[in-house]
Amino acid sequence: MPRIGWYGDDFTGATDTLATLAGSGLRTVLFLGVPDRRVLELAGPLDAAGIAGASRTMSPPRMAEELEPVGQFFEELGVSVLHYKCCSTFDSAPDVGSIGAAVATLRGHVANSFVPIVGGQPNIGRYCVFSNLFARAGSAGAVHRIDRHPTMSVHPVTPMREADLRLHLEAQGLAPVVGLHAPAYRTDQPEASLQALLGAQPGAVLMDLAEAQDLAAIGRLIWNEAKREPLLAVGPSSVAQALAAHWEALGTSPGLASSRELGPASGPVLLLAGSLSPVTRRQVEAARSYEHVALDAGRLAVEDAYATKVVDDLSRHLRDGRHVLAYTASEGPPSDTGRAGAIAAATARLVTEVLRITPLRRIGIAGGDTSSLAVKALPIWGLSTLTVLSPGVTVCRAHSENDLDGMELMLKGGQMGSDDLFERLLSGAPSA
Template identity: 50%
Template sequence: MAPSYGWYGDDFTGATDTLATLARRGQRAFLFLGVPDSRHLAEAGDLDAVGIAGAARTMGPAGMRAELEPVGAFFRTIGVRILHYKCCSTFDSAPERGNIATAIAVLRNHVEHPTVAVIGGQPSLGRYCAFSTLFAAFGEGGEIFRLDRHPTMSRHPATPMTEADLRRHLAFLGLPDVAAIHSPLLIQSADRVHAQWERASDGSSAILFDALEDSHLEAIGRVLRTVSRQRSLLVVGASSVAQAAFEETYATGAQPAAEAGPVLAFVGSLSPTTRRQVAAARSYHQIPVSPEELISDGAYERVADMAARMLAEGRNVMVSTAPENGEAPSAAVADLADRSAVLVDRILDRHPVRRLAVAGGDTSSRIVGALGFWGLGYESQVGNGVAVSTARSDVASRDRMRVLLKGGQMGQEDLFERFLTR
């Protein structure tokens, strides 16, 4: 049977969160790191859901179109009923960077239904959409802020969110005429919700759903399943789309045995959450690297040698390029993610490990792409919104490596310490 669900993650960390969501709901899911060839597709086995991890979140419109056109064609060819464009749960996006409206313009040509569904929240991660306005939790206490007043997201170094009304935000990106289905309707009968979808579809480019709690996702899911059985459908949102699309959950079973040997961690995230996690990572020898050092060949080789030597001694190593004050690097070091990827590749060439953790959405995308993996399977959950994956590679020393990829806002404070038991 062909997979019914396909998803594209606009960064690697978000793509793995959707992989975990699907696996924990009983679906046979696998995440490819590019449009797969027939050999790798066959090696992944029978699947209910197929994912492709990408880096559209960091791209301009032309790059996004070139990236997404073959993705849409692939999903159309294998016949998915729901095509999910997985964006960040905070929808941070700008006209010239990771433009969600550009993604919609490309992918809607590869489904049958002319109207796009957008799910505005992910309650499991503290993201709530009410009357089209997005709110997000912050910090250990989980205080809720409107997104344009959020201490982190309103000041994002690349895509600051200055508008919390998602309809206005999408219009600013280039998607006008977005209708809405708000939370009071979602608690009514399935027939009434579906009838509103049909009415709103007439003349609207997209329909935005509120999402404040799991019951709202259940109501949205009933609409998505009904509509997609008739015509294939493009759905935009966080992993809440996968939560809505599939009803059944299952127990994940026993924790897999921990891998032997040291852990290599690389931190490129600027978020306060990640800085707290780094401070709590007491079992790692930490190697701070300034942006200037990372682009200097001499310092670059010194760091690679130092990290490899410590790993050979059996020590867990954390390399971090994130400044303690969280300030964004200058435009002169805009290629930091690419240099970070080559650095990690060289460390692993000098001393292979079986476990790798990477913090930072853009950084994760570049590093995983540079390591020669062709896919990721779900292994376990290590924190809220953070999964451990089993990486597949044609290179024997890297095949079936356990990999943790986390976005800046994700995970508990002891995340890196907990990864040592995986």
């Protein structure tokens, strides 16, 4: 019986959790939808199971429709922790990707009323201190309060305008949210601090996280409650990191899995950059080994003839043995969520059409929404971890019953990875 089941609100984040648990030695697979019995048998025995989704782009009614069968599946599977894996920057809104709406649906599938929310993930530059979230800009940039972050404060769909995650989440219906602050972990009895908060019957408990040394204490608090009754936990991959740290301290973890090297690409590589973040822009500029193809995002979403021409051009370069980097170019972010979703869907269709014409053994997709939609459209049933190319950037192995089986797939969010990430996707070199 798996200890933990998680749902990722986008694919890039879901693969980060996959890598976290696999790196702790757990047998784990990320499914591309709620698996049926046949797919579960293909996956084999599991210590952890994930489902990759795209709820961060959905309205609350659509989220409920998406997440109800997810909750039912994990309840029937008997997991102790049902983890709703949200973005590490918590970018969400009452009407799009609402974390409150997700909790409202999923908490009906667990018996425990305790809903821990882990804020922060230090290994990728996310820090939650006294309930306020801070985030690094890029892999080596300055740290900003999230409502002053140069990218997340002006996100085209869900801009972060409130740094206190209690207020941010209460605006999405999770009221009241109380904070368990970092000094509590330094005491002999952090359990007493947690129980005092639970006595007030909060809607959720937001747990600070700014230093890796606190992971095991957070994991212990969550797991002790989960052993009593299954619970719903919310947060980035730090939820899985915390549990893994606690299991390792207990001696009940299988131990660290041996790392695998990716190796150089054996053929042409397609990389689609659907993110407009400054980090991704620098990565595009540093990718010297690719044939660069600029995409007109607006035309791609509405002109079939233009989309067909782009697919033909990309396929021609790949058949000629060239690595291809296709990136969306725009004068500014989309002005509405509908247009942003249409652009993400159009860029995702490019990947599926190119792979249909030109089978490849390694591809990469940058952009959370684009990744989610593209992988959903591929005829594969699951992913397992090959290696971590950079903190927050996982290269996965595709599982399929057709010729895509074994394809190597890098997924990354807009904020993740060093400037040379796309070059290292070709060489297989890990981050320095």
